[in-house]
Amino acid sequence: MKKSVPFLSLLVLACIMISCLACGLIMTKDPLYMDLTHCNEAPGKEFLFGTDTMGRDIFSMIWYGGRISLTIGFLATLLSTALAVLVGSVSGCAPARIDGILMRLTELILSVPPLLLTVFLQAVFGRANVYSLSVVIGLTGWMSMAKIVRTEVRQLKNTDYVLAAKCLGGGFFHVLFRHLAPNFFPSVLFMAVMNVRNAIVAESTLSFLGLGLPVEVVSWGSMLSLSENALFSRAWWTILIPGVFLVGTLLCLTNLGNYMRGNSNKRHSNLRGNE
Amino acid sequence: MSYLRECLKSDILCMSVGDGEMDLLRVENLSVSFFRPEGEIEALKNVSFSLREGEILAVMGETGCGKSVLCKSILKLLPDIAQIKTGHICIRGEEITGCSEKQMRKLRGHFFSMVFQNPMTALNPCMSVGEQIAEAVRLRRPQLTGRERKKRAAELMELVGLNPPGERAKQYPFQLSGGMAQRCVIAIALAAEPAVLFADEATTALDVTVQAQILELFLELRKRMGMSIVLVTHNPGVAARTADRVALMRDGELFRIGDVEEIFEEIIYNQNLT
Amino acid sequence: MWRKFLRRLYIIKILHSAVKFVLSVLVLSAFVFIISRLAPGDPLYAYYGERVEKMSVEEQEQARTRLGLDEPIPVQYVRWLQGAVRGDFGISYQYKADVKEVIAARIGNTLLLGGLGFLLIFALALLLGLFCAWREGQAADRMICRIGTVTSCIPEFWLSLLLLLVFAVWLGWLPGSGAYSVGEEGNAADRAAHLILPLAVVVLGHLWYYAFQVRNRLLEEVRADYVLLARMKGLSGKQVLYRHCLRGALPSYLCMMAVALPHILGGTYVVETVFSYPGIGTLAYESARYQDYNLLMVVSLLTGALVIFCNMLARTVSERIDPRMRMRTIADGGEVRDL
Numbered sequence: 040m041k042k043s044v045p046f047l048s049l050l051v052l053a054c055i056m057i058s059c060l061a062c063g064l065i066m067t068k069d070p071l072y073m074d075l076t077h078c079n080e081a082p083g084k085e086f087l088f089g090t091d092t093m094g095r096d097i098f099s100m101i102w103y104g105g106r107i108s109l110t111i112g113f114l115a116t117l118l119s120t121a122l123a124v125l126v127g128s129v130s131g132c133a134p135a136r137i138d139g140i141l142m143r144l145t146e147l148i149l150s151v152p153p154l155l156l157t158v159f160l161q162a163v164f165g166r167a168n169v170y171s172l173s174v175v176i177g178l179t180g181w182m183s184m185a186k187i188v189r190t191e192v193r194q195l196k197n198t199d200y201v202l203a204a205k206c207l208g209g210g211f212f213h214v215l216f217r218h219l220a221p222n223f224f225p226s227v228l229f230m231a232v233m234n235v236r237n238a239i240v241a242e243s244t245l246s247f248l249g250l251g252l253p254v255e256v257v258s259w260g261s262m263l264s265l266s267e268n269a270l271f272s273r274a275w276w277t278i279l280i281p282g283v284f285l286v287g288t289l290l291c292l293t294n295l296g297n298y299m300r301g302n303s304n305k306r307h308s309n310l311r312g313n314e
Numbered sequence: 315m316s317y318l319r320e321c322l323k324s325d326i327l328c329m330s331v332g333d334g335e336m337d338l339l340r341v342e343n344l345s346v347s348f349f350r351p352e353g354e355i356e357a358l359k360n361v362s363f364s365l366r367e368g369e370i371l372a373v374m375g376e377t378g379c380g381k382s383v384l385c386k387s388i389l390k391l392l393p394d395i396a397q398i399k400t401g402h403i404c405i406r407g408e409e410i411t412g413c414s415e416k417q418m419r420k421l422r423g424h425f426f427s428m429v430f431q432n433p434m435t436a437l438n439p440c441m442s443v444g445e446q447i448a449e450a451v452r453l454r455r456p457q458l459t460g461r462e463r464k465k466r467a468a469e470l471m472e473l474v475g476l477n478p479p480g481e482r483a484k485q486y487p488f489q490l491s492g493g494m495a496q497r498c499v500i501a502i503a504l505a506a507e508p509a510v511l512f513a514d515e516a517t518t519a520l521d522v523t524v525q526a527q528i529l530e531l532f533l534e535l536r537k538r539m540g541m542s543i544v545l546v547t548h549n550p551g552v553a554a555r556t557a558d559r560v561a562l563m564r565d566g567e568l569f570r571i572g573d574v575e576e577i578f579e580e581i582i583y584n585q586n587l588t
Numbered sequence: 589m590w591r592k593f594l595r596r597l598y599i600i601k602i603l604h605s606a607v608k609f610v611l612s613v614l615v616l617s618a619f620v621f622i623i624s625r626l627a628p629g630d631p632l633y634a635y636y637g638e639r640v641e642k643m644s645v646e647e648q649e650q651a652r653t654r655l656g657l658d659e660p661i662p663v664q665y666v667r668w669l670q671g672a673v674r675g676d677f678g679i680s681y682q683y684k685a686d687v688k689e690v691i692a693a694r695i696g697n698t699l700l701l702g703g704l705g706f707l708l709i710f711a712l713a714l715l716l717g718l719f720c721a722w723r724e725g726q727a728a729d730r731m732i733c734r735i736g737t738v739t740s741c742i743p744e745f746w747l748s749l750l751l752l753l754v755f756a757v758w759l760g761w762l763p764g765s766g767a768y769s770v771g772e773e774g775n776a777a778d779r780a781a782h783l784i785l786p787l788a789v790v791v792l793g794h795l796w797y798y799a800f801q802v803r804n805r806l807l808e809e810v811r812a813d814y815v816l817l818a819r820m821k822g823l824s825g826k827q828v829l830y831r832h833c834l835r836g837a838l839p840s841y842l843c844m845m846a847v848a849l850p851h852i853l854g855g856t857y858v859v860e861t862v863f864s865y866p867g868i869g870t871l872a873y874e875s876a877r878y879q880d881y882n883l884l885m886v887v888s889l890l891t892g893a894l895v896i897f898c899n900m901l902a903r904t905v906s907e908r909i910d911p912r913m914r915m916r917t918i919a920d921g922g923e924v925r926d927l
Contacts, residue, residue, distance in 0.1 A: 389820065391820065416824075419823075422820050423820075423821050427820065430813060432813060435814065436817045437817065438818065438835070440839075440910065441835065450822075453821050499817065505821075
């Protein structure tokens with residue numbers, strides 16, 4: 040029962056990513072230009088996806104802002120995954136005392152409400168820009184992954200095949216790359232993809248709440264931060280369109296992540312008989 | 315103990331009526347295949363055999379030759395990707411091949427019973443041993459009250475040598491040794507008061523002394539309850555010691571069946587030749 | 589005689605957990621305190637508010653010395669701790685009121701929203717998980733999984749916006765903000781109407797994650813050998829699922845839900861903010877935005893303490909319920925194996 044490759048998700052994701060990277064070719068207007076004569080215009084010929092309450096063209100903003108959202112997603116993931124693998128594997132290999140300290144620390148940070156942690160950190164960094172926000176999100180997103188990595192390392196360390204490989208004279212790096220990494224990789228990859236997802240959600244939520252990127256910096260989240268005005272003026276397109284792109288990206292990422300995790304249930308259910 | 319004796323006696327009486335007239339279980343040309351995405355895997359090919367009342371039949375063969383599948387396909391406990399392609403399974407002359415799951419359920423707790431290979435995984439780890447045996451008793455005899463059920467479970471535990479039953483009943487599977495857990499599985503299987511007991515590698519996971527004890531138990535149970543046993547094993551010693559007849563399997567085919575002396579003589583003869 | 593001994597053992601255990609809890613909360617408070625003091629923004633504002641701007645430099649300095657703000661952070665922390673032990677958490681700069689009062693006025697709303705949400709998620713996740721496990725691989729299961737994946741991908745704030753747009757703006761069926769209409773504080777129906785949309789977001793946002801875990805856990809159980817033995821006894825598949833597999837999955841389910849409690853209860857920030865629901869969430873958001881650190885400290889301590897407590901609860905629950913864990917801990921902590 041092999042999982043099929045999620046072609047559709049890959050395709051959609053690739054389309055979104057390429058369009059965002061090549062936004063200069065696609066954009067029909069300047070995404071930053073506030074055309075005050077065309078505020079809150081419904082989708083039409085001139086403005087494909089309409090304009091927001093500040094008169095900016097949503098179609099252009101989608102691609103331009105998507106670039107920033109995705110950048111933050113990937114940068115934050117890079118940081119959080121690196122941190123998680125580092126802490127997790129150190130904790131997994133280290134003696135019990137260091138392991139205990141690291142894990143208590145992780146749990147401590149986990150018990151601070153994530154939103155507050157981001158706000159605190161953001162306050163330390165000062166006014167948010169793309170990089171500081173990535174760092175903040177990365178710094179707040181590594182804990183649960185580190186715990187999983189640690190458990191995984193602990194389990195793998197004690198398996199018989201690692202022992203066998205050592206008995207056959209395999210060196211540390213041989214065991215690591217030939218035996219541990221292949222077992223380790225799918226779940227890390229899965230978690231990394233999920234981290235991209237979480238980082239994008241965090242960015243959009245923070246920007247939406249006005250705690251992340253300011254309105255002038257266009258991202259999917261900051262586009263949605265105008266939605267309160269949009270609700271009053273019934274400009275559904277300012278809410279719906281960026282959201283659809285956001286959710287679509289997240290969904291594709293989730294499908295991709297689930298595919299990378301591989302098969303969880305190899306055996307067949309014992310519950311039903313052959314009738 | 316008295317109640318159990320009564321039940322046993324009546325069962326023996328029941329069986330003696332049918333004795334000699336027809337086989338207790340007859341399997342004809344049974345073919346079973348697993349349909350996987352990679353393709354069809356033939357697990358059983360045209361297997362035929364019959365089982366008489368009160369007889370112990372050893373099914374022997376290498377690992378993976380289809381012994382387990384044979385048992386499970388008779389009980390219809392295979393996963394849904396497995397299908398019986400051809401063949402008939404008859405009990406006391408009555409065909410059960412096309413039975414629905416509902417009908418099979420009645421047969422499973424009553425006519426058939428099975429002891430699984432690994433007692434440690436076959437028992438539910440979250441249920442006490444007594445509860446699991448009592449559940450089997452309840453399914454076999456729903457008319458019993460809670461106290462009678464417990465009493466009967468205790469009798470069964472005593473019968474298989476789980477002593478003292480009162481204390482053992484409160485234990486959980488992970489607190490038992492392999493041999494004790496297997497006795498518990500056997501007690502569950504006996505709670506069904508079956509006419510046919512399948513023992514699928516019942517002694518393989520156990521060490522030799524315990525193995526011997528369990529085999530003794532089977533012989534004794536056969537004597538006392540008069541049931542037939544299908545003993546699946548890959549250990550010739552076990553087969554030679556316990557069985558009346560032996561069936562040999564290879565690659566899903568049952569290629570030889572006969573009395574135990576006959577078969578073993580043949581094997582020894584063949585070995586001497588090579 | 590040894591029964592008494594055992595009871596004493598339990599007391600020791602409870603004391604042990606209590607000490608651990610207090611220690612964890614202490615460390616947590618120190619952590620939050622240090623971060624909040626490291627953050628820019630003058631803590632003087634937390635005491636005097638806008639009046640700071642009218643003060644002269646000397647007056648500011650004096651105030652700092654009086655409040656001990658010129659001392660090193662550890663000393664300040666100890667001072668804060670002394671106040672906290674007496675129940676004095678300071679003044680909320682933004683609300684110009686005692687932090688305790690500000691929180692007390694709002695915690696009920698959050699408990700209502702989060703608690704109801706938790707109960708709904710608790711029940712629905714189990715039901716959905718059971719249903720999907722029973723129908724594994726069939727159309728219904730596949731459909732629910734697909735829908736669930738989609739709902740789990742929708743950020744809470746956008747789901748809130750969507751529901752607001754549809755039910756409050758377009759259809760006008762439900763109120764879109766607040767916990768009650770003006771002057772209708774005691775009206776239960778009005779409160780319920782205000783609760784529907786936020787509750788829907790809380791439930792939809794979390795449900796599938798937990799239902800999926802239940803489903804996967806049950807699917808693991810269903811693959812165990814004991815299912816065959818149970819079926820051999822004559823139980824039907826459904827009976828095996830309910831009586832055997834569910835039992836095996838229950839400890840981890842309860843454990844998961846205990847961990848989930850603070851997440852659901854405290855994770856209502858975003859929802860509360862979007863719906864302007866007067867709860868702890870909006871409070872936290874506002875205090876973070878306006879750097880009201882006294883308030884923020886207490887809010888994050890409250891949620892943090894809840895997280896720590898629930899984690900401990902989860903561990904205890906799984907130890908008490910799961911016979912495997914239970915026996916092991918008794919074997920570890922005492923001497924008697926069979927109780």
